[in-house]
Amino acid sequence: RIKKISNLENLKNLDVLDLHGNQISKIENIGHLSELRVLNLARNLLTVVENLNGLDSLTELNLRHNQVSAIKDVDTLPCLQRLFLSFNNISSFEDILCLADSSSLSDITLDGNPIAQETWYKHTVLHHMMQLRQLDMKRITEEERRMASIAARKEEERKRESHRQTLLKEKKRLTIGNIARQWEIQQNRIALEASLSKDKENEPCQINGSDAYVFPEESRSLDTILSSTVQGLSVLESHLVEVEGDTLGLYGAGALECLDRNWSVQTAGIIATVSFMFIEFDEIVQVLAKLKAKFPNCVHLKFKETNLVALQQFSALAEMHRMEQLTVDPQGNPVVNFTLWKYYVLFRLNHFNLQKINGVKVTENDIVKAERLFGILAYVASSELPHYRMLSLFGESRRKQFHYLLEGKGKKSGAGSEESDNRRSGGESTARAMLNYMTKDFHMEKLE
Structure with a gap:
């Protein structure tokens, strides 16, 4: 069997060359056959179609049953009309992209290739080779061309949308990374200021008869480093607001400003979960009233990197309209x-x-245990607090209820009755109201 194309130098007027059923692995030494019309290389060992320049009269090229995975130079054949590529290893349209540039090609076969198994195969080929009359030995109708054009447009739109989503995801990743770094810098600054403040309280101390202190230049240089870092990061967005399904994600303190926007009734009504990240909890507390008004169906709050440091901070959430889950x-x-x-x-x-709390279902035993652990504490707090101070903690409706209890009109019903009434009306009990909200800074001051 023939393994190499050779010894054709003197056959310049050759019309048909049939070399099918051999072991040829490369197309070569035929560029001088300018009169050749038909070339049959079926059932060989070809992997790449190339070196076809100069075959200016070639109208038919048979490459069936090879191992072809890439095609080159076919678009340079000015007279090629029929190309048979059945049963090869062509797996993507990019492998045969040069065929789209051929203006003379009218018949092509690609059946038996991996590419022919793809759902987009026919539509893509027809869209890029508008001049084709037959595909896989079947005549192409105008309706097929029209459908191919529509399908191709949809595919292009899908690719554009996919690309847009990829860009958005990358922008989101970079933005969240930037917000996280700014948050870390902010926390480091706070820790530094606290440390310097503590050092000042301990000054002066005598070392060999002289005062020792932190040089202003040292603290200034560190502060300058932190500031320059923040400026370097500010090229990217410093906050992010994202609605994904029924979840509103707020990243960075600036995201809280979104609560002042005009949200559509439909969008606001969908929001069931609000997630806070890289925002001080004490800043979140200041907008809870807006949150409650803006998103009436919100039942789940999530906090991550929000500096929740004290139990009393949770008391601020009592003003929410309702809450079924806390994370x-x-x-x-x-x-x-x-x-x-x-x-x-x-x-x-x-x-x-x-x-649910942190995704774990709350049981009746949990509620009983909570009552036993903190019920006495709340009772003591409410019993020892002067009435005028207690009244200052209540809203108008709670003040009226408290006066009612003081006058003895509610004594018969007892504390249990008050508790059940509050549960039914969605209000908090008097004793629980005594465990009021405390900011992080106030908590830290108390610890000091």
Whole structure:
């Protein structure tokens, strides 16, 4: 069997060359056959179609049953009309892209290739080779061309949308990374200021008869480094607002400004979960009233990297309209390290009838345990607090209820009755209201 094309130098007027059924692995030494009309290389060992320049009269090229995976130079054949590529290894349109540039090609076969198994195969080929009359030995109708054009447009739109989504995801990743770095810098700054403040309180101390202190230049240089880092990051967005399904994601303190926007009734009504990341919890507290008004169907709050450090901070959530789930990520929320934090939440936000905390279903035993752990504490707090101070903590409706209790009109019903009434009306009990909200800074001052 023939393994190499050779010894054709003197056959310049050759019309048909049939070399099918051999072991030829490369097309070569035929560029001088300018009169050749038909070339049959079926059932050989070809992997790449190339070196076809100079075959200016070639009208038919048979390459069936080879191992072809890539095609080159076919678009340079000015008279090629029929190309047979059945049963090869062509797996993508990019492998045969040069065929789209051929203006003379009218018949082509690609059946038996991996590409022919793709759903987009026919539409893509017809869209890029508008001049074709037959594909895989079947005549192409005008309706098929029209459908191919429509399908190709949809595919292009899908690719554009996919590309757009990829860009958006990358932008989101970079933005969140930037917000996270700014948050870290902010936390480092706070820690530095606290450390310097502590050092100042301990000054002066005598070392060999002289005062030792932190040189202003040292603290200034560090502050300059932090500031320059923030400026370098500000090229990217410093906050992100994202609506995904029924979840509103807020990243960075600037994202809280979105609560001042005019949201459509439909979008606002869909939001069931609000997720906060890289925002001080005490800043979130200031917009809870807006959150409640803007998203009436919100039943799930999520906190991550929000500096929840004290149990009393959870008390601020009592002003929400309703809440069925609460998720507090351990990352950036030291309060989760307290063993009893969940029970405090259950006790303090008892009027919400919470269903889940951190994805775990709340049981009746959890509620009983919370009552036992914190019920006495709340009772003591409410008993020892002067009436005028207690009244200052209540809203108007709670003041009226408290006066009612003081006058003895509610004594017969008892504390249990008050508790059940509050549960039914969605309000919090008097004792629980005594465990009021405390900011992180106030908590840290108390610790000092």
